[in-house]
Amino acid sequence: MKVISLVPSITEALFDLGLTENEIIGRTKFCVHPEEEVKNIEIVGGTKNLNLEKIKSLQPDLILANKEENVKEQVETLMEDFKVIVYNTETIEDNYYLVKNLGLLFNKEERAQIFNLKIYDVLNQAKINSNTKAAYLIWKNPYMTIGSDTFIHNILTEIGFENIFKNKTRYPEIQVEDLAKADVIMLSSEPFPFKEKHVAELKEIFPDKKIMIVDGEAFSWYGTHIAKCEEYFKKLISEF
Missing domain, CATH: 3.40.50.1980 (Nitrogenase molybdenum iron protein domain)
Structure with missing residues (x-):
């Protein structure tokens, strides 16, 4: 599955769950972690000013966005041509389900659960x-x-x-x-x-x-x- 992440922390999470640059084909300029891995991935603009044409040219199977970090009109434009999942993460519980959902999406359930348990432990x-x-x-x-x-x-x-x-x-x-x-x-x-x-x-x-x-x-x-x-x-x- 070819995925574009429009959210810096989600880009990091995808790598943490075990995805590679073979699956993650696009990111924003603010997606800076993990540093060595992201530098080879195509930049598709900033979180608020996406390069929609570049995104379309990459032909992703899935785009991951966030209600707060991305611009609604830009995300809706992308929805006309691509599958887009928009997350809204405000609470610790929201975060648990975000990580769990990413695990389910990419068949990384076990790794997602390890991270979720660690987060609760840290807090x-x-x-x-x-x-x-x-x-x-x-x-x-x-x-x-x-x-x-x-x-x-x-x-x-x-x-x-x-x-x-x-x-x-x-x-x-x-x-x-x-x-x-x-x-x-x-x-x-x-x-x-x-x-x-x-x-x-x-x-x-x-x-x-x-x-x-x-x-x-x-x-x-x-x-x-x-x-x-x-x-x-x-x-x-x-x-x-």
Whole structure:
């Protein structure tokens, strides 16, 4: 089966489940894991600006997309000519069924189950003891955070943090003063590439708060990625 993945974390999951470049014939420019394997695969644009003609020329048997990461109109255009599966992954349970479904699709059920068990194991072991209020920022100018209907929120709360913006939805804009109630301000490495200079800027406003860069992939890449974040989450939790 020839498949094109329009989702970075799904591309990674396909390789983790045992597919190769013989089956995965197309990816987006943001599909960067696993690095050595993806570099030989045809790029079909970005997640939001697909090269539809290139996709059509590759003649895939299946296209894998995501409701949040891809543009509805582009996906619907592809549906006119190809079989397209669109996933919507917001919760840990959604993620379980995503991995399980990929396993069923490609006859990799046993490997999918191993990853699912590992993910639950990683999240069960990574728990902070205190009720720490967290603000998780994904963008700057304007500052944007995460609401309760996002995958990042579910990972954040699963490991024991309280999202101070849990009453909001999707990715709302906030003002810097809205961060005052947080015990820790987490600056994600993606999609906005927060750096130490941004930590310093917020430290000037909130000198007594814990402000840190966090690995955006560990929190936002659904699929199999969390199974590989055991050491990262342990290190993160140890700081609290």
